[in-house]
Amino acid sequence: MPIIKIALVDDHALLLAGLKMLISAQEDMRVVAEAQTAQEALKVIPATTPDCILLDISLPDMSGMELLPLLKERLPSSHIILLTMHEDQQYLKKGMELGASGFLLKRAMDQDLLYAIRTVYGGGIYIQPDMLKYMVGNKSASVNPQEKALALWNTLSPREQDVMIQLAKGFSSREIADACNLSEKTVATYRYRGFLKLGISRRSELVAFVMKIGVLS
Amino acid sequence: MPIIKIALVDDHALLLAGLKMLISAQEDMRVVAEAQTAQEALKVIPATTPDCILLDISLPDMSGMELLPLLKERLPSSHIILLTMHEDQQYLKKGMELGASGFLLKRAMDQDLLYAIRTVYGGGIYIQPDMLKYMVGNKSASVNPQEKALALWNTLSPREQDVMIQLAKGFSSREIADACNLSEKTVATYRYRGFLKLGISRRSELVAFVMKIGVLS
DNA sequence: CACCGTGTAAGAGAAATTCTTACATCCTTC
DNA sequence: GAAGGATGTAAGAATTTCTCTTACACGGTG
Structure with a gap:
């Protein structure tokens, strides 16, 4: 050797x-x-x-x-x-x-x-x-978990991503709705759709997810 | 020696x-x-x-x-x-x-x-x-916000701190209770007392707080 | 044009949170 | 050593938030 x-x-x-x-x-x-x-x-x-x-x-x-x-x-x-x-x-x-x-x-x-x-x-x-x-977006095609998670994240619409981030920061649907001038019900829909796409069902899973892909400070 | x-x-x-x-x-x-x-x-x-x-x-x-x-x-x-x-x-x-x-x-x-x-x-x-x-020139300088926040944090009991951290990570009282083998009601009490001591009332404020004092990764 | 993704939102039932009360321990402090 | 305080534990009731379903308008795209 x-x-x-x-x-x-x-x-x-x-x-x-x-x-x-x-x-x-x-x-x-x-x-x-x-x-x-x-x-x-x-x-x-x-x-x-x-x-x-x-x-x-x-x-x-x-x-x-x-x-x-x-x-x-x-x-x-x-x-x-x-x-x-x-x-x-x-x-x-x-x-x-x-x-x-x-x-x-x-x-x-x-x-x-x-x-x-x-x-x-x-x-x-x-x-x-x-x-x-x-x-990401770079030629090397190694598929690791991180990358897959980020790809999954990018299937969310901008509104959905935004709401996910706020939720991860601990804001409630009501708080987010107030901040964005939306109905709480609308925010709830983004939350629901976002969770659905990410395949999660609890806030804690969301926090873990956004930590993993590093979209939070 | x-x-x-x-x-x-x-x-x-x-x-x-x-x-x-x-x-x-x-x-x-x-x-x-x-x-x-x-x-x-x-x-x-x-x-x-x-x-x-x-x-x-x-x-x-x-x-x-x-x-x-x-x-x-x-x-x-x-x-x-x-x-x-x-x-x-x-x-x-x-x-x-x-x-x-x-x-x-x-x-x-x-x-x-x-x-x-x-x-x-x-x-x-x-x-x-x-x-x-x-x-130089600031031996016992003004108590900065960080420091005050940390002092405040340390007024929480161990259980309270633990629950605060888990809450900041997005876990619900139920999830925390299950993980710690406690009644959900007990966790709710820690949550309540912790929030009281920290002078906050919403999860988002808690997340901001723990971020500030850096007890989260 | 029909379809799909998206932005928006209401309603009903389920779950979580808020706040109060309760009690046993352990530890100080007088 | 008794009183008081902080802590760990937990239940009940009222309130808020969340879940999930349904609904509709709008802009692309096949």
């Missing part, structure tokens, strides 16, 4: 240490370079020709987004996985366009990371399940 | 690993407990009577801010250092008022963390130099 050579770029010393420990514990992986700044990364990484680069988006001297194409230029065959703290669809899209092979939230669990590394090493693309909702 | 006993609470597996490695490498420190959720923390930490608890502010099941007084209550002599991702002066002030002994940004360097641990172990207060600017 070949060893996967990995380079780490993160200004966060503790996370760097954690990553290193985790990766070093794998039999088929080895950390061949680490850097805490973009400058350092450009200096030390190319000589090590890693198979995979874990790249933090926020670095002190340069954005990981800027560093990405520079690394890609020097190491066209290295697969780059972006690490980020926040669920930012902007970064996700841009990163993928710039040639990243993976996208991972830092709060990801160990297994996710290892799985991501092995996936991109094999030429695949790995994206955190949580983030996939931002990719 | 006595060994400093340290407990770690952070939902971030990688950071947890990094912290553990770093601390374990010190001759005078030992990790005696670690937890990834508030529940787990309350379960495993008290028995280990750590000298110092490193507590992440954002946890999946409860805010570190809420967990702090609970831990303080059980372990009055443990010094708690708050860890956070963001430079948030709100948290800093609140945390210090709630009895934290230290405040550290996660991007801190290793030395900072070790120095902070030794400082609070010796009875001192450690605050990240970067954060000190927020403390």
Whole structure:
């Protein structure tokens, strides 16, 4: 079994240490370079020709987004996985366009990371399940639960979606009706139809649903 | 030289690993407990009577801010250092008022963390130099709304808090009663008393409230 | 044009919530 | 140690909200 050579770029010393420990514990992986700044990364990484680069988006001297194409230029065959703290669809899209092979939230669990590394090493693309909702309408046709839920959500009419959101926030039909200048009965209909389409029957299920697809703050 | 006993609470597996490695490498420190959720923390930490608890502010099941007084209550002599991702002066002030002994940004360097641990172990207060600017000139500043809301929240009994959370998640009294093996009427009483204490009367207000104080994920 | 999705809404029965009252415990506080 | 208060538990009655069915108008689309 070949060893996967990995380079780490993160200004966060503790996370760097954690990553290193985790990766070093794998039999088929080895950390061949680490850097805490973009400058350092450009200096030390190319000589090590890693198979995979874990790249933090926020670095002190340069954005990981800027560093990405520079690394890609020097190491066209290295697969780059972006690490980020926040669920930012902007970064996700841009990163993928710039040639990243993976996208991972830092709060990801160990297994996710290892799985991501092995996936991109094999030429695949790995994206955190949580983030996939931002990719909807994008070509990749992987059908996961999140995506299906979002598709289901989009079968609701605008009014229905609106009422569902308000309901999830705890508003009663009466409150929603007053806010929208509608009859309570009308709102009740939207509620009923929305529940019907979503295949649910209680407010708690609705809250869980909208949490899952992330249409609430 | 006595060994400093340290407990770690952070939902971030990688950071947890990094912290553990770093601390374990010190001759005078030992990790005696670690937890990834508030529940787990309350379960495993008290028995280990750590000298110092490193507590992440954002946890999946409860805010570190809420967990702090609970831990303080059980372990009055443990010094708690708050860890956070963001430079948030709100948290800093609140945390210090709630009895934290230290405040550290996660991007801190290793030395900072070790120095902070030794400082609070010796009875001192450690605050990240970067954060000190927020403390200038407002030692006992005005009680902010967040804080008042949290204080209000803490006037609720455990049962009441529990029911409030479930209600905010959209569960009905009946559902909560079934889940807790209580009479629906009992749950209704908790609901009523909780609403009374919080000065609210509708579910939507409750949702807004729990969102504000951050007791929901 | 007929059909379907959508926006709107009323009515009746079912369910949930509001508020009051009740009582036993446990814990302080005087 | 008795009184008082907060808490856990729960029932009853009045009120509100929700569920589900029915209804109709309107704009696309096959």
